[in-house]
Each structure stands twice: as C-alpha cells, then as structure tokens.
Amino acid sequence: MTERTTTAVVLGGSLAGMLAARALADVADHVTVVERDVLPTGPEPRRGLPQARHVHQLWSGGAHALERLLPGIVDRLxxxxxxRLPVTTDMVALSPHGWYRRWDESHHMLLCSRDLLDASVREAVLACERVELLQGTEVLGLIGTHEAVRGVRIAPHRSAPASPSRSPSPSTSRSVSLERILTADLVIDATGRGSRAASWLTGLGLPAVRRREVDSGVAYASRVFRAPEAAREGFPVVNVQPDPRAGKPGCGGVLQPIEDGRWLVTLFGSRGGEPRVEPEDFLRYAREDLRHPVIAELLSCAEPLTDVAYTRTTANRRHYYERMPAWPENFAVLGDALCALNPIYGHGMSVAAQEAVALRDTVRRHGRRAPGLARRIQRAVARPAAAAWDLALGMDVFYPGATPNGPTPRDRIVAAYVGRLLQTATGNGRIARRVTDVTSLERGAEVLLTPSVALAALVGPLKPALSGPPLTVEELKAVGLR
Known part of the structure; x- marks a missing residue:
C-alpha cells in the first residue's frame, strides 16, 4: 500500500458491475461506475436487460457471497x-432421470424478481461514498498499451437524455457533456454479453483470446401470474426439465414464487421446440409440450398479470482471458463479459457475486499496486465462472446444433457419469446433497469424484422412482387441485 490515491473504473452498472464496484470500494479510494443506460430509482424494468423478465435465482453460494459484500442485504431483500427456499425441500423438479424427492434442506435459493434484486443492490452500493455513478455514458475504448491499461475514453450515450429525470441520487450521479478520458489504476469490464474487451485488447496489440460458444438455441417466454391466495407463501419452485440427449427439441418450464404474492413462470424450448410469444399459446405449451403438465395445472387457477416476454439471447459463451500468454496491467474482465451462461441454470448472478468477492480478496492479498495484480485477478474470477460453465456445458452441448461438431468424447464421458449421479440422486438423499453442493455453487465438482460417491453412482437409486410430482396435500389444496 502507498499513500497515493487509488482510483478504479467499473464498466457496466448491472448486477456484476455494481458488485465489482462495492468490492473495489473496500480496497480503492474512489470507484467510478460507467453505465450506458439511465438507471431506474427503484425495482423497475431497465433498458439493456431483456433477460430480467425471466426467472432468476441466487443459489446459496451466491447469496453468501452477496452478504459478504453487502452485509444485511439478504435480510433487506x-x-x-x-x-428463501430450502433445497431440495421446497423443490418439485422433474429431471431427465425422473422426479427428485424433497429431501431435507442441504442448501437454499433466494428468489425474487430481477428488478427487486438489482434495485436493492444498486441502492446499497451507491450509498457508499467511495462509489460514483456516471450514467447515460458510453465507453468508447481503452487507453493504454499492451503492457498496461491507463483508463478509458467515454462520451454521452447517443440515446441518453441530456438531463436524466430519474437518477438514483444527485450525490452519486452526474452528466457527461463531452468526450473525454477517464484515467484509473484499475479498469474492470462488466459490460455483459455485449462486451468489446476482446477487440479492445487486440487493438492494443495483444493476441486474440480463445473463445468457446455452446448455443442450444433455447428461446424463453415468461409471464407473471397472481398466485392463488392460499399459495402465496411457502409454495415450492416447480421445475420441469427437458432431456437434451433425447434427440429432439428440449422443452421445459419453471414456476418460481417471487415477491407480492406472484409467480414468475418461464417456458423454454430449443431449436424446433420454441415457445411462442402469443399469450393464448402459453398454457397450451405448458400443457402439451413439456414432459409433464404440472405447471399448466397450477396456472389454471392463477391470474395472468402481464403479457409474454420473449428472449432468444441464451447462448453459453466463454472467453479464456486467464489463459492468454500476455495480459496488461490494470485491466480485468468479469460477469457475462467473461462467461455468459444459459439463464435457465440460474448461475449467472451467483457467479457474479463470487467473482466480486474473488476480486476484492485478490487485491487485499497482493496489494493495490503489486506487479501482475491484473493477471491474478483474471485467474481468480475465472474459477467460479469455470465451475458454472462446466455445469451448463454438460447439458447444453447435447442439444442438436449447439456446437459445430457436437459433443466431444470428454463431454460424453462426463455427461454419462453426471447423468448416473443425477439418476442416483432421485432415490439417494446423500448423493442428492452432494449434487446440490455443486449446483448451489457451495463446493467444487471434486466432491462428486470421491470413491464413496462413485460407488453410490454404481449402485444407483436406493428408493423406487416417483410416479408423479411430489406436491403435498396442502399444496394441492392451496391451488384447488385437491
């Protein structure tokens, strides 16, 4: 540490960017968040985030990371x-291998609308006096060389109003009138799927980054419903998963309780099996195209509150920045700009929170001006991204057309073992817990490779398969089905 003031710039003011800013506020003297859009003041829709209309969740691994960055935020949410739903106690899930049992709690999920989560995090982050927000501002490129980044060029975003009428706080937001340079000791790119980091780096003379994309072609259709009064508290998540290895389009759906007594329902299908945007087709798809009609049955007594929101931007895309032979000082990439995931697995927000913690811990461990700090940061944030990438890849790579050449031999071997574990988890509580250790991002995949777990997979389920969704009598009564 030195006495000189340390400044950081975070590109992007969505969840990943805000959490990165809060992480850096603990280790830098001033943090500026540069955001293209004008952000809402409360839990309202925002431009540039179409995926917010679909189901989101914080797995417990992400919720713990969020709490480390913003103590008390979980209680506020x-x-x-x-x-807060315990896993798998409050999950009714049909896997490719059958219905999961509702075992005792191993981990948990935090469920609410993306708008509520973003607004709560944004308010908490911008309350920090070290964090400043420049909204309605576009990043034009990096300033620096292949050895070190020194800042960014910024300008007013073309579609942003000159005097924003909605601002999180006059003390944390100011307008930009002219193109200018914003210097910084550390620049973090959290601009999401539209990140231009790869081209920026080649423009500085660095080699092209290796990239892999697995696009299952999944389209999402989501709608908000008013839940029956008796089902507004304590109702489980209901999840009907497709089987990507069946050789036909995969169709699935998720019913998720959110705030204000509402259900957020997302239906999804891969190429050739996509849901449609028409409201009158929503229930039909849930009833006829999914592997079980339970979601349609539950919606028959719920009141639709919105039209159908539709999104096709769902490809898994990973940039291997941590493997580049050369890396500039003072620059790192995280969030969807590093690794964008199919939203249906619900890992994107949790990974972003874990990456922000890794960012802060790395700076604390090595010091704000340690040589090679940016490369250490890049490798640290890649670890939670890699774990979630492997989980998504193990499913999506099997959809027709997801990759140019189909699954690799390694993909097939890993999927066969994981599939056996998932089948075992339908009738073995210990293995179900080990699986949720990994899917909740609480532990790494190595827990699935121990001799005792491998032996259990060889033996298979200890209990017979369930014949239908494990809804309780009370839950069925709450929705008028009993």
Missing part, C-alpha cells in the same frame, strides 16, 4: 418480499 427478504423484508421486501424475496423468498
């Missing part, structure tokens, strides 16, 4: 209506 729950006070605002977010649900």
């Amino acid at each position: 729950r006070d605002a209506g977010a649900h």
Whole structure:
C-alpha cells in the first residue's frame, strides 16, 4: 500500500458491475461506475436487460457471497418480499432421470424478481461514498498499451437524455457533456454479453483470446401470474426439465414464487421446440409440450398479470482471458463479459457475486499496486465462472446444433457419469446433497469424484422412482387441485 490515491473504473452498472464496484470500494479510494443506460430509482424494468423478465435465482453460494459484500442485504431483500427456499425441500423438479424427492434442506435459493434484486443492490452500493455513478455514458475504448491499461475514453450515450429525470441520487450521479478520458489504476469490464474487451485488447496489440460458444438455441417466454391466495407463501419452485440427449427439441418450464404474492413462470424450448410469444399459446405449451403438465395445472387457477416476454439471447459463451500468454496491467474482465451462461441454470448472478468477492480478496492479498495484480485477478474470477460453465456445458452441448461438431468424447464421458449421479440422486438423499453442493455453487465438482460417491453412482437409486410430482396435500389444496 502507498499513500497515493487509488482510483478504479467499473464498466457496466448491472448486477456484476455494481458488485465489482462495492468490492473495489473496500480496497480503492474512489470507484467510478460507467453505465450506458439511465438507471431506474427503484425495482423497475431497465433498458439493456431483456433477460430480467425471466426467472432468476441466487443459489446459496451466491447469496453468501452477496452478504459478504453487502452485509444485511439478504435480510433487506427478504423484508421486501424475496423468498428463501430450502433445497431440495421446497423443490418439485422433474429431471431427465425422473422426479427428485424433497429431501431435507442441504442448501437454499433466494428468489425474487430481477428488478427487486438489482434495485436493492444498486441502492446499497451507491450509498457508499467511495462509489460514483456516471450514467447515460458510453465507453468508447481503452487507453493504454499492451503492457498496461491507463483508463478509458467515454462520451454521452447517443440515446441518453441530456438531463436524466430519474437518477438514483444527485450525490452519486452526474452528466457527461463531452468526450473525454477517464484515467484509473484499475479498469474492470462488466459490460455483459455485449462486451468489446476482446477487440479492445487486440487493438492494443495483444493476441486474440480463445473463445468457446455452446448455443442450444433455447428461446424463453415468461409471464407473471397472481398466485392463488392460499399459495402465496411457502409454495415450492416447480421445475420441469427437458432431456437434451433425447434427440429432439428440449422443452421445459419453471414456476418460481417471487415477491407480492406472484409467480414468475418461464417456458423454454430449443431449436424446433420454441415457445411462442402469443399469450393464448402459453398454457397450451405448458400443457402439451413439456414432459409433464404440472405447471399448466397450477396456472389454471392463477391470474395472468402481464403479457409474454420473449428472449432468444441464451447462448453459453466463454472467453479464456486467464489463459492468454500476455495480459496488461490494470485491466480485468468479469460477469457475462467473461462467461455468459444459459439463464435457465440460474448461475449467472451467483457467479457474479463470487467473482466480486474473488476480486476484492485478490487485491487485499497482493496489494493495490503489486506487479501482475491484473493477471491474478483474471485467474481468480475465472474459477467460479469455470465451475458454472462446466455445469451448463454438460447439458447444453447435447442439444442438436449447439456446437459445430457436437459433443466431444470428454463431454460424453462426463455427461454419462453426471447423468448416473443425477439418476442416483432421485432415490439417494446423500448423493442428492452432494449434487446440490455443486449446483448451489457451495463446493467444487471434486466432491462428486470421491470413491464413496462413485460407488453410490454404481449402485444407483436406493428408493423406487416417483410416479408423479411430489406436491403435498396442502399444496394441492392451496391451488384447488385437491
């Protein structure tokens, strides 16, 4: 540490960017968040985030990371209506291998609308006096050389109003009138799927980054419903998963309780089996195209509150920045700009929170001006991204057309073992817990490779398969089905 003031710039003011800013506020003297859009003041839709209309969740691994960055935030979210659901106790899930049992709690999920989560995090981050927000501002490129980044060029975003009428706080937001240079000791790119980091780096003379994309072609259709009054508290998540190895389009759906007594329902299908945007087709798809009609049955007594929101941008895309032979000082990439995941697995937000913690811990461990700090940061944030990438890849790579050449031999071997574990988890509580250790991002995949777990996979389920969704009598009564 030195006495000189340390400044950081975070590109992007969505969840990943805000959490990165809060992480850096603990290790830098001033943090500026540069955001293209004008952000809302509360839990409202925002431009540039179409995926917010679909189901989101924080797995417990992400919720713990969020709490480390913003102590008390989980309680504030729950006070605002977010649900804490134990896994797998409050899950009714049909896997490719059958219905999961509702075992005792191993981990949990935090469920609410993306708008509520973003607004709560944004308010908490911008309350920090070290964090400043420049909204309605576009990043034009990096300033520096292949050895070190020194800042960014910024300008007013073309479609942003000259005097924003909605601003999180006059003390944390100011307008930009002219193109200018914003210097910084550390620049973090959290601009999401539209990141231009790869081209920026080649423009500085660095080699092209290796990239892999697995595009299952999944399209999402989502709608918000008013839940029956008796089902507004304590109702489980209902998840009907497709089987990507069946050789035909995969169709699935998720019913998720969110705040204010509402259900957020997302239906999805891969190429050739996509849901449609017409509201009148929503229930039909849930009833006829999914592997079980349970979601349609539950919606028959719920009131639709919105039209159907539709999105096709769902490809898994990973940039291997941590493997580049050369890396500039003072620059790192995280969030969807590093690794964008199919939203249906619900890992994107949790990974972003874990990456922000890794960012802060790396700077604390090595010091703000340690040589090679940016490369260490890049390798640290790649670890949670890699774990979630492997989980998504193990499913999506089997959809027709997801990759030019189909699954690799390694993909097939890993999928066969994981599939056997998932089948075992339908009738073995210990293995179900080990699987949720990994899917909740609480532990790494190595817990699935121990001799005892491998032996259990060889033996298979200890209990017979369930014949239908494990909804309780009370839950069925709450929705008028019993």
